Amino acid sequence: MDHTAGMPLDPRVLDAMLPYFIEKYGNPSSPHSWGNEARKAMEDARAKLLNLIEAKKPEEIFFTSGGTESNNIAIKGVANRNKDKGNHIVTTSIEHMSVINPCKALIKQGFNVTFMPVDKYGVVDLPALEKAITDKTTLVSVMYANGEIGTIQPVKEIGEIVHRKGAFFHVDAVAACGQVPINVQTENIDLMSISSNDMYGPRGVGALYVRMGTRIEPIIQGGGQERGLRSGTENIPGIVGMGKAAEIAKEEMKAEGERLTKLRDRLIKSVLESVPHSFLNGHPTQRLPNNANLRFSFIEGESLILSLDMLGVACSSGSACTSKTLEPSHVLLGIGLKHEEAHGSLLFTLGKQNNEEDVDYAVSALPDIVKRLRAISPLTPKELLT
Amino acid sequence: MYTEKVLDHFRNPRNMGEIPNADGVGTVGNPVCGDLMTIYIKVNDNRLEDIKFKTFGCGAAIATSSMITELAKGKTLEEALKISRGDVADSLGGLPPIKMHCSNLAADGLHAAIQDYLKKKEAHK
Numbered sequence: 001m002d003h004t005a006g007m008p009l010d011p012r013v014l015d016a017m018l019p020y021f022i023e024k025y026g027n028p029s030s031p032h033s034w035g036n037e038a039r040k041a042m043e044d045a046r047a048k049l050l051n052l053i054e055a056k057k058p059e060e061i062f063f064t065s066g067g068t069e070s071n072n073i074a075i076k077g078v079a080n081r082n083k084d085k086g087n088h089i090v091t092t093s094i095e096h097m098s099v100i101n102p103c104k105a106l107i108k109q110g111f112n113v114t115f116m117p118v119d120k121y122g123v124v125d126l127p128a129l130e131k132a133i134t135d136k137t138t139l140v141s142v143m144y145a146n147g148e149i150g151t152i153q154p155v156k157e158i159g160e161i162v163h164r165k166g167a168f169f170h171v172d173a174v175a176a177c178g179q180v181p182i183n184v185q186t187e188n189i190d191l192m193s194i195s196s197n198d199m200y201g202p203r204g205v206g207a208l209y210v211r212m213g214t215r216i217e218p219i220i221q222g223g224g225q226e227r228g229l230r231s232g233t234e235n236i237p238g239i240v241g242m243g244k245a246a247e248i249a250k251e252e253m254k255a256e257g258e259r260l261t262k263l264r265d266r267l268i269k270s271v272l273e274s275v276p277h278s279f280l281n282g283h284p285t286q287r288l289p290n291n292a293n294l295r296f297s298f299i300e301g302e303s304l305i306l307s308l309d310m311l312g313v314a315c316s317s318g319s320a321c322t323s324k325t326l327e328p329s330h331v332l333l334g335i336g337l338k339h340e341e342a343h344g345s346l347l348f349t350l351g352k353q354n355n356e357e358d359v360d361y362a363v364s365a366l367p368d369i370v371k372r373l374r375a376i377s378p379l380t381p382k383e384l385l386t
Numbered sequence: 387m388y389t390e391k392v393l394d395h396f397r398n399p400r401n402m403g404e405i406p407n408a409d410g411v412g413t414v415g416n417p418v419c420g421d422l423m424t425i426y427i428k429v430n431d432n433r434l435e436d437i438k439f440k441t442f443g444c445g446a447a448i449a450t451s452s453m454i455t456e457l458a459k460g461k462t463l464e465e466a467l468k469i470s471r472g473d474v475a476d477s478l479g480g481l482p483p484i485k486m487h488c489s490n491l492a493a494d495g496l497h498a499a500i501q502d503y504l505k506k507k508e509a510h511k
Contacts, residue, residue: 005429040503094407106510136481186440230494298442299442300420300421300442300443300444300447302444302445303396303444303445303447303448306388306393306396310393310397328420339417339418339420340418341422343417343420374400375402375443376402376441376442376448377422377440377441378413378420378423378424378440378441378442379417379424
């Protein structure tokens with residue numbers, strides 16, 4: 001129940017990919033029939049992605065090595081290309097690090113970046129956003145949904161504001177794409193980052209949607225593949241896999257989304273009812289179908305993960321003790337939690353393999369685990385221990 | 387990432403709890419950082435007759451707390467003061483490098499409890 005950390009490949013995706021490792025190994029840049037075969041497979045995958053996100057033209061979709069690279073190209077590529085117009089970027093305090101860190105790198109180069117605060121559910125304040133955009137702002141980057149707390153942003157409304165103010169709108173949709181329906185045209189999106197693995201495709205491949213007319217420059221130079229925006233010999237098996245994953249997502253999203261939403265709500269409701277001093281992080285309804293982020297007072301998340309792991313349940317936490325930096329999650333701090341509250345968070349991200357039985361099993365184990373850790377913790381009030 | 391010994395002490399912590407009329411109490415760490423540990427000691431004839439702990443924190447924080455109670459129980463105060471962070475980590479078969487500093491507080495907690503006892507004893511003279 002830790003799908004945000006990594007998703008398994010859909011077996012149908014693997015089947016689609018396999019011929020492209022040994023038999024169909026052509027390079028799409030070659031003019032011969034092997035090259036044509038690879039090029040056709042790549043364009044077929046591009047069309048499937050176009051269909052998933054309702055883009056207008058296949059030329060608007062660029063394959064990359066994953067969500068991190070897509071975010072880097074979008075932010076640095078638009079900021080640098082539009083330097084003549086302005087040097088200001090607006091984003092939020094709860095973006096993925098692959099948005100925050102490129103922004104920080106741009107600050108060192110002389111750009112100004114505004115990191116907008118969010119409310120206690122993680123939602124961006126629209127009037128405040130509008131105020132933050134100036135005539136020097138060239139790019140606004142807001143995630144579609146937050147992979148950690150699940151909160152979905154009012155993307156369409158944000159896009160309207162951004163366009164009214166004359167800036168480009170980038171959306172990091174890594175956590176959302178494939179889970180909820182997205183229409184880049186009606187939702188006013190100019191650039192959008194997508195990851196293959198977050199929709200049961202292979203790792204090491206992703207895509208960036210760039211609406212026609214968006215001013216952007218490459219950050220990787222080379223042989224000019226992907227219409228010059230992303231040079232490097234194309235990862236054909238990965239691209240084919242991503243295309244297949246997009247096709248399956250498009251077909252199954254509605255039914256799977258409804259199924260996961262039910263499971264998610266069952267999980268959240270049962271935990272909040274069975275464990276005292278437990279809370280939901282993120283928005284109660286405007287959230288990803290697979291995301292349940294909970295928090296337990298007086299105890300720490302890594303010890304929760306270890307306890308659940310012993311029972312065969314995998315999940316994540318925003319605790320500093322599980323991070324490489326020893327800092328609690330910037331997302332949990334961003335929604336106003338105190339450090340000690342952020343340490344006690346536990347993140348379940350459900351997927352295709354999970355069913356009601358899994359949810360009930362994890363939920364039934366939690367009260368005793370929490371009780372045991374609270375008995376060990378000096379922070380637990382005495383009356384809770386009896 | 388953790389050794390079997392760490393997981394064993396996390397699963398079955400030794401000497402967990404409080405000593406109601408402890409002779410010395412030491413609290414180290416900070417809930418803001420994610421680790422807080424309190425060590426309680428009972429001293430008899432210059433020896434640690436009993437030692438208990440309560441800990442908020444990760445697996446390593448709980449396991450090191452449990453381990454220090456095993457290492458220190460029955461030792462003289464002088465011997466107990468010599469137990470280092472490194473001794474605790476070694477007894478657990480090692481700790482992940484990132485946990486060596488933040489969660490390996492148990493030796494400090496024990497030393498703080500002994501200092502507390504010595505201070506109280508001094509005050510009673």
